[in-house]
Amino acid sequence: MESYYIKSDILHGIATIEFHHPKSNSFPSTQLHELIRMIDDLGQNDEVKIIILKSEGDKVFSAGASFDELLTIDEFSKGKKFFLGFANVILAMRRCPKFIVGCITGKVVGGGVGLASACDYALADENAAARLSELSIGIGPFVIEPAITRKIGITAFSEMTMNPTEWKSPQWLKEKGIYNHVYADAKTCEEETLSFARNLSVYSLEAMRDLKSIFWQGTDHLPKLMEQRAEMSGRLVLSDFTKETLLKFKSK
Incomplete structure (x- = not known):
């Protein structure tokens, strides 16, 4: 069985x-589901003032949905239900008071x-x-759209969705509003993130x-909207186009 994890620790009021x-x-x-539980728990933990969200390693922050699990959806x-998982993570991040x-x-x-x-x-x-990349596999970033558009607007969102194989640079993403700062390497980014969190942690x-x-x-309106969006994805993921495309990706 493949190992994966989500873990958290708290140090000086900062949860990672x-x-x-x-x-x-x-x-x-x-x-x-574990990420949702952890965000909710830390949000209510009186020891925690700021939460840092990060992934292991420096090659890929996250590739999004598990293709292996998408292929099992019949x-x-x-x-x-699967796509509501992403919706509920975003809603947990939204309601978290930290x-x-x-x-x-x-x-x-x-x-x-x-995320x-x-x-x-x-x-x-x-x-x-x-x-x-969702359009390239026959679905769309329906559930996550509200979180993205809230930051970058519908024009930049459509630019990303209609060019699903094109990588947008960190500078482009900063200019549009998803990133606030871009650093030369992962080590500097991690150090600056911790420094920023420490500075915030002294405030009310x-x-x-x-x-x-x-x-x-x-x-x-997001809870109701995201449920509707999860239904869009749940329908499209059953299509022959999506199943065949996912199999091609998996076989590479």
Whole structure:
């Protein structure tokens, strides 16, 4: 059985969540559910003032959904349930009363772009190019769209979705608003992320919580919208086009 994990630790008021999967830090549903639980728990933990979200290694931050699990989906209800996993991670990040700071090292694909966009602040390295590849496998980034568009707008979102094989540079992503800073390498990014979190941790929790509510204002409709979007993905993932394309990717 392949090893993967999500772990957290707390030091001086800063909680760090780190996730790992041997297949490019992709997410099976079990790992999505664990991430939701961890974000909710840390959000309510009085020891925690700031949360850092990062992945293991510096090659790929996250490749998004697990292709292996997508291939096992054989009915609509299973598909909807899987994509609701990503929706519920974003909703957990939204409702978490603590600032979530992303440390984005390595390439970012699909659902990983959604996670980076749902962070309240994101620092990246020079390798953190990103793409929304969903259209190329017959689906679309439906569930994660609200988190991404909240940061970059519909024009930049459509630019990414309609060019699903094109990598957008970290500089492009910073200019559009997903990243706040881009650093030369992963080590510097990790050091600067921790320094930034430390600086934030001395401020008022109440003030930061209220600021976060402003960052996410106008998003009360997201739970219902994301359920509808999960239904779109759950239907399309059953198509012959998607199944055949996923098999081609898996056989490479």
